[in-house]
Amino acid sequence: MSNYFLSVSAAVDFITNNLVAVGVPQSDALIVANLMVQSDLAGADGHGIFRLPAYIKRIRAGGINLHPNIRREREQGAVTLIDGDNALGHLVMARAVETAIEKVKEYSVCWVGSHHGNHSGAASVYVRKIAEAGYIGIYMAVGNANHMAPWGGIDLLLSTNPIAIAVPAGDRPIVLLDIATTVAAYGKVKLAAQKGQMIPEGWMIDKKGNALTDSSRASEGSLLPIGGHKGYGLALMISLLAGTLNNAAVGKETIDFNAHHDLITNTGQAIIALDPSAFGDPKEFIRRVGKVVDDIKKSSKLPGIDNIHIPGEGADKLAKERRLNGIPISQELLNALNDCARECGVVPLNL
Amino acid sequence: MSNYFLSVSAAVDFITNNLVAVGVPQSDALIVANLMVQSDLAGADGHGIFRLPAYIKRIRAGGINLHPNIRREREQGAVTLIDGDNALGHLVMARAVETAIEKVKEYSVCWVGSHHGNHSGAASVYVRKIAEAGYIGIYMAVGNANHMAPWGGIDLLLSTNPIAIAVPAGDRPIVLLDIATTVAAYGKVKLAAQKGQMIPEGWMIDKKGNALTDSSRASEGSLLPIGGHKGYGLALMISLLAGTLNNAAVGKETIDFNAHHDLITNTGQAIIALDPSAFGDPKEFIRRVGKVVDDIKKSSKLPGIDNIHIPGEGADKLAKERRLNGIPISQELLNALNDCARECGVVPLNL
Numbered sequence A, B: 001m002s003n004y005f006l007s008v009s010a011a012v013d014f015i016t017n018n019l020v021a022v023g024v025p026q027s028d029a030l031i032v033a034n035l036m037v038q039s040d041l042a043g044a045d046g047h048g049i050f051r052l053p054a055y056i057k058r059i060r061a062g063g064i065n066l067h068p069n070i071r072r073e074r075e076q077g078a079v080t081l082i083d084g085d086n087a088l089g090h091l092v093m094a095r096a097v098e099t100a101i102e103k104v105k106e107y108s109v110c111w112v113g114s115h116h117g118n119h120s121g122a123a124s125v126y127v128r129k130i131a132e133a134g135y136i137g138i139y140m141a142v143g144n145a146n147h148m149a150p151w152g153g154i155d156l157l158l159s160t161n162p163i164a165i166a167v168p169a170g171d172r173p174i175v176l177l178d179i180a181t182t183v184a185a186y187g188k189v190k191l192a193a194q195k196g197q198m199i200p201e202g203w204m205i206d207k208k209g210n211a212l213t214d215s216s217r218a219s220e221g222s223l224l225p226i227g228g229h230k231g232y233g234l235a236l237m238i239s240l241l242a243g244t245l246n247n248a249a250v251g252k253e254t255i256d257f258n259a260h261h262d263l264i265t266n267t268g269q270a271i272i273a274l275d276p277s278a279f280g281d282p283k284e285f286i287r288r289v290g291k292v293v294d295d296i297k298k299s300s301k302l303p304g305i306d307n308i309h310i311p312g313e314g315a316d317k318l319a320k321e322r323r324l325n326g327i328p329i330s331q332e333l334l335n336a337l338n339d340c341a342r343e344c345g346v347v348p349l350n351l
Helices: A008-021 A026-041 A049-060 A089-107 A124-132 A186-195 A215-220 A229-246 A282-297 A313-325 A331-344 B008-021 B026-041 B049-060 B089-107 B124-132 B186-194 B215-220 B229-246 B282-297 B313-325 B331-344
Strands: A004-006 A071-076 A079-083 A109-117 A136-141 A163-167 A175-179 A267-274 A327-329 B004-006 B071-076 B079-083 B109-117 B136-141 B163-167 B175-179 B267-274 B327-329
Touching (some): A008 A026, A026 A049, A026 A327, A049 A331, A109 A229, A229 B175, A282 B229, A327 A331, B004 B008, B026 B124, B026 B313, B049 B331, B089 B124, B089 B267, B109 B229, B124 B267, B136 B229, B186 B215
Antiparallel strands (some): A004 A327, A109 A267, A136 A163, A136 A267, A163 A175, B136 B267, B163 B175
């Protein structure tokens, strides 16, 4: 699949050049490029450079404000509401993380909500930044396309609304969970469809409630939530906390960002940052986290399993590998990126 | 199953009298009794009056501090750490909720962690109180017995760690999710075992990783997390946030409260409260929540489904019914409660 490898610096340059070519100010383009590559480093391949052509398409269609006034619209105690002014999502989330780290220093816990953001890559990128600063980070977002029906329903009123949580762990990899509230991400279904593969039972149902395993019929079905009604409830709660509370688009208001490149998505996101030092010596906390991690790593395994994974461990390993060897790029992705570059008048990748 | 009905006031009196008989101060007993009954009202039948005999057993065994000094051990910005001093769990959580409501007024968001608590009934009880006060409530807890192995493992290092989230909704029922991170609660497995029933595939696996459906063999197996590795990750993160961070028992330190009545459980819990008014007019927020709820309620249903449930709706309906008609009590539960009463020298229930 992955015939090529693209170094991190080349990826950042390429993304920056393409964004600048369509009118993104250089300094903003550099921020976005660096954050996009973080998704690739973490192994969220569908959320990094892969998205560049779609972002460019949206910018060209006028769906993004290239000269936004991202601002703290409201500030009350330890809560901030950010108006993203329809900027590129990464810029809004960069500001949200910056705000959260500033406020957590003052209040020990803070909540930063945002509206009028856009797709900003993998959720893990932002909680990782908070954990790297020594804090616990929690992130929730309303997805930019509805692929899930309420439990018992047919109408696609919910997205795969992700939640990510990061806990600092000292010398160990940051303990970092980044999950969609659906069994499978829609990207995996689309990938299967591209390859003409079936999808496993349990990923989707059709409008009669039967298992949908033919990926080419995905548009007729609904993704299934994790734990049935439980995942539906979680997705709904994330809609309310990251969307409705911030006056962002939710449910029927959601704009399918793959179908409408010119319409404002009004993406809603929320970040919580928490300071372990409020609970005692943070070194002691990190020691205790290490013990929990070690106990799990060393515990007995099921037959055929040779390693029990701690959330975040795989992404950490992958990031080290990819910093060294580059980001794997398939032939299809290389073609898509170079088509995009040619349209932008940017030098194509030569891998 | 439910041959009898017990009025709320009779339940409160009965619980109070039993607790007082084993040495709980009258005012504390009344607080605990009222909170226990809230679990019954919400339909969390395994978390309300059903638990009284177990609580009494623990008190008699010396496993509870009847004259605790529940105190704010640390206070830093919008974060409070409460030392429950091994009090009855309901008292610790009552204090945590009270603290959260006080602090959210000042900071618009707050985080109240606690350690040295005990089992305190259904998670929903506490987030409901926060939502009734007009705030958004989030609750996480480390369960008091490990029934789940890490994903890919065998050793029971995790509990069913619940998370509950409540959002005020004006005249509509509070939108309230209260879920364990396992597919099924262990109580449901025990209930099946009592009745000699099989449990569905997907609830548990045995030590070889095969589906365990014979409920009488439950102690040999592991509950399965919702969404496989995703639910494992969520349960682990709740362990860290509600347990490790508060210096409460987690993993190997967890005391099985059903097996050891005299040992201190050091239960860890965490509450977040958030003020919708920080984001704008709270009435507008409630109007928007109502729209999301209505859109889901009115959406198309799968064949054979006549109602799409909103989390919290069922509990709200049940609470109204049970306030009117009483809490359903099975013959087995009545016997257990009256055995307990006789041991305590309290007048048995006469239903």
